Amino acid sequence: MTLHGSKLVARTAPFAGRRAFLGSAIALAVPGRVIAQGRRFTIGFANLTNDPGARLEGLGFSGEEVRSSFVLAARGLPIDLVLYDNAREPAKTIANVEDAVQRKVDLYIQYCDDPAANDEVAKRLAAARIPVLAVNFPVGNAPLYAADNREAGRIAGEALGKFALATWPGRVLAAAILGATMDPAKAVQARIAGITEGLNRHLPNVAPLQLDSGGNFPEAQAQLRRFIAKESGAQILVATLDDTTALAAKIAVETVGRVPDTVIVSQGCDTSVHGGASSNKVIHPNNRNSVVLGSVAYFLDRYGRDVLPLAWKMLQGESVPARTFTGHVLVTASNVFRIYPPIDMN
Numbered sequence: 001m002t003l004h005g006s007k008l009v010a011r012t013a014p015f016a017g018r019r020a021f022l023g024s025a026i027a028l029a030v031p032g033r034v035i036a037q038g039r040r041f042t043i044g045f046a047n048l049t050n051d052p053g054a055r056l057e058g059l060g061f062s063g064e065e066v067r068s069s070f071v072l073a074a075r076g077l078p079i080d081l082v083l084y085d086n087a088r089e090p091a092k093t094i095a096n097v098e099d100a101v102q103r104k105v106d107l108y109i110q111y112c113d114d115p116a117a118n119d120e121v122a123k124r125l126a127a128a129r130i131p132v133l134a135v136n137f138p139v140g141n142a143p144l145y146a147a148d149n150r151e152a153g154r155i156a157g158e159a160l161g162k163f164a165l166a167t168w169p170g171r172v173l174a175a176a177i178l179g180a181t182m183d184p185a186k187a188v189q190a191r192i193a194g195i196t197e198g199l200n201r202h203l204p205n206v207a208p209l210q211l212d213s214g215g216n217f218p219e220a221q222a223q224l225r226r227f228i229a230k231e232s233g234a235q236i237l238v239a240t241l242d243d244t245t246a247l248a249a250k251i252a253v254e255t256v257g258r259v260p261d262t263v264i265v266s267q268g269c270d271t272s273v274h275g276g277a278s279s280n281k282v283i284h285p286n287n288r289n290s291v292v293l294g295s296v297a298y299f300l301d302r303y304g305r306d307v308l309p310l311a312w313k314m315l316q317g318e319s320v321p322a323r324t325f326t327g328h329v330l331v332t333a334s335n336v337f338r339i340y341p342p343i344d345m346n
Contacts, residue, residue, distance in 0.1 A: 157198020
């Protein structure tokens with residue numbers, strides 16, 4: 001490892017990446033394959049940022065978790081990874097791709113949220129005849145692996161709607177979307193639209209109120225407490241835009257004594273809610289009565305095992321979809337150990 005600085009649509013299964021990838025690698029030894037056994041490939045991966053304090057896509061995941069997922073996914077495979085940090089800086093992003101071109105990498109994976117920088121990266125790689133695979137943001141006409149933010153939001157909205165119909169039939173309902181609702185990022189606004197669509201699919205007469213906390217933990221608590229106070233006779237449905245905000249919402253609900261008539265569904269499913277040995281266990285088999293029903297998983301901590309199989313196919317000359325979406329699922333107390341086994345969490 002080296003550290004530096006849309007017609008077709010597919011969706012990855014949440015758990016199949018590593019086995020499928022290993023199977024593809026083993027297939028290189030089968031007679032008749034174009035690629036000779038023993039051939040190693042050099043893949044450059046330029047991460048959005050490796051800053052441990054930065055959180056990606058408006059969720060609770062760090063760039064280090066994304067980087068580590070690629071390192072883990074490449075273990076035991078005929079791949080040499082050259083790791084870059086785009087640091088959310090256009091100049092550094094261009095310098096990284098220049099280095100990759102000089103190294104003559106076989107394929108380049110680009111994770112960058114700057115459109116102009118991505119256009120320049122696409123041009124330089126095309127000139128060098130190096131294939132590129134984009135993550136979450138388009139890079140020219142390259143295949144794109146991305147979160148399906150609208151679908152993830154829809155999953156959360158539907159979960160709230162179904163829960164309300166099953167648990168509180170005929171009761172007065174009030175719904176809120178809590179978090180950085182004023183964030184203009186396309187991903188955030190797509191989640192909000194999806195939440196509203198999913199909720200209205202089951203509860204067409206319930207319009208969720210957007211409560212903007214600006215990503216501030218105390219403000220999220222204050223916003224929700226005020227909302228609950230105004231809706232004293234209603235059952236409360238809360239969709240939070242990230243897991244940290246879900247924890248703030250949980251505290252607010254507990255503080256005002258409204259746990260029995262409130263339900264929360266979040267976005268992300270990072271370790272702050274599904275927990276490790278020393279973390280919160282808000283979503284846990286032994287905590288089935290938690291006010292937090294679940295969180296929609298984005299699996300940024302498993303990007304490597306979803307993205308590298310696509311890169312592998314490209315290196316073998318196989319076609320890949322123009323867009324491949326994350327296989328989002330709602331993680332709850334009933335399935336968390338299947339999706340995040342305790343051995344992984346610890």
